[in-house]
Structures are given as structure tokens and as C-alpha cells.
Amino acid sequence: MELSKQEKKKAHDLIEEWEDDVLRRYPEEPVKEKSEFRNYDDPARDTVKEFYRTNHQYQTYDFVLQKEKEFLSLDRKQMTLWEAVEYLNTMVDDSDPDIDLDQTQHLLQTSEAIRADGHPDWFILTGFLHDLGKVLCLFGEPQWAVVGDTFPVGCAFSDKIVYPGFFNDNPDTKNARFNTRLGVYKEHCGLDNVHMSWGHDEYIYHIMKDHLPEEGLYMLRYHSFYAQHRERAYDHLMSRHDHEMFRWVDKFNPYDLYTKAPVKPDVQALRPYYEDLAAKFLPDTLTF
Numbered sequence: 001m002e003l004s005k006q007e008k009k010k011a012h013d014l015i016e017e018w019e020d021d022v023l024r025r026y027p028e029e030p031v032k033e034k035s036e037f038r039n040y041d042d043p044a045r046d047t048v049k050e051f052y053r054t055n056h057q058y059q060t061y062d063f064v065l066q067k068e069k070e071f072l073s074l075d076r077k078q079m080t081l082w083e084a085v086e087y088l089n090t091m092v093d094d095s096d097p098d099i100d101l102d103q104t105q106h107l108l109q110t111s112e113a114i115r116a117d118g119h120p121d122w123f124i125l126t127g128f129l130h131d132l133g134k135v136l137c138l139f140g141e142p143q144w145a146v147v148g149d150t151f152p153v154g155c156a157f158s159d160k161i162v163y164p165g166f167f168n169d170n171p172d173t174k175n176a177r178f179n180t181r182l183g184v185y186k187e188h189c190g191l192d193n194v195h196m197s198w199g200h201d202e203y204i205y206h207i208m209k210d211h212l213p214e215e216g217l218y219m220l221r222y223h224s225f226y227a228q229h230r231e232r233a234y235d236h237l238m239s240r241h242d243h244e245m246f247r248w249v250d251k252f253n254p255y256d257l258y259t260k261a262p263v264k265p266d267v268q269a270l271r272p273y274y275e276d277l278a279a280k281f282l283p284d285t286l287t288f
């Protein structure tokens, strides 16, 4: 199903607003007055709030299992890495290209900052890939099932998750199977045994699962899991190994959040470097 131009613009705008909101919540320099960045009069903030209302209401355990079944067979679309990048970029708002960074630019700003700090090539490539799962939007998935903070389903929702009050409308909150601290899980069972709310992180993890080192895979899979990597709200589900690997998720997060600059990377000049990097780790075509 091909999205209309208007739908693509809507998807693009929401993603931008969500990312700005994460920045407001987790500013690089702690702001003195919390109220300075918690500006509730901001109309963009209302959009994000409405987005979370829907997200928290509908991301149930059963919904996640259904989406995993629907998408993780990975038999939808075959693309080279660059085709996928260009496909994702069709979400861009081309009415004011001077203000917004498109998706490719966000990926490149992230990966180029990682590269400038001298990190290994798999880390650079991970930065470049991390948001490719957002192609889910172009497959017609609603935004609340593509972007936004992620969190475990099948157990009680932490009040450390953004807008926790909206979980009151999630039927799992009233289901005795799911509404306890551990829910369907065992203490320290390890995140690999935990179903996360459905979105672009889990999706890109499965696409890249056989091709990147485990550290990179953790970055892909948990980069929007703010309730854990910023708030440590789910230690009770994490294994010792998860904790070790989350050091890499923590290392990755600032590159995702704090590298947005108005200077646009030169996409065509950088393309050969990233195609070589992809050739080193990835198959010629990726299956989405």
C-alpha cells in the first residue's frame, strides 16, 4: 500500500516532533528550571501527548505478538541498503527542505559523529542503520506502532515511562496475567525473553540480527527504551549480560539525540563510504 504524499508528510512531522520531545526530556545539558523545557503550551507537545495517548492505549501484549507474527517473517520487500535509505526518505517534507533534516541526514549525522570519535566500523554502520525500521510507516503502519519510547509488554508498565497515566486505557493494566511487576516473565529472565512494545527498533534488529556484532544489535533493539537506559526502571527483567550490553546502548544514545545540527551532511559524497561499509557486513539485498 503506497502512502499519499500527505500521509508521508504527516508521518515525517510526527517523527520530528517525537524526537524533539525526547530532547526536551533528556537535554544534553541539564537545564536549571525543569519548566523551561517542559513547555506544555507548545502545540508540537500536544501532538506528542496525543501520540502517546494512542500508543499507550493500544500497545498490548496481544497486539505486539500479532505484529511480530505479521512482520518478522521478513517477506515484504527486498532492497539494497541504499534503496532502503532512499525509500525511507520518501517520508520527507519537501515543502520546506531548508528547515528539516531528512531521514538520511539524521542517519548520517548520527553515524558521522560516531566515525569522528574513532569508533569501530560496525558501530558506525549501526549508527547509519538505526532508524531504517521506520519504513514500517511506509508499509501503512500507524505512527504509534513505529516510533516513540519502547517498553516491555506482558508485565506492569513502569511509571518511569513517559506519560504513564495513559496506560490506564490499556486493557493489559486490568488483566491479572499482565499487571504484576513480573507479569508473564521471570525475575532477571533477560530481555531476549521479553516482548517490547512494537516499533522500528525491534523490526530493524530482526533485519540485521545475523549481520552485526551483538553490541550493535543491542543498540538497534533498545535505542528507544528510555525507561531502562535513562531511568533503570526494568532492572528486574534484565540479566547480567543485558547490563553489560547496555553500556553500548548508553554509548550510542547521545549520538542519536545530540548530533542534530543544521549543517547537512553531503549525502552523495558520503554514499561510497557507506556502501563499502555495508558490503563488509551486510548481504547485497536486505529483506524487510
Ligand SMILES: [Fe+2]
Pocket: 130, 131, 200, 223, 224
Ligand atoms: Fe529510532
Ligand SMILES: [Fe+2]
Pocket: 106, 130, 131, 256
Ligand atoms: Fe534516531
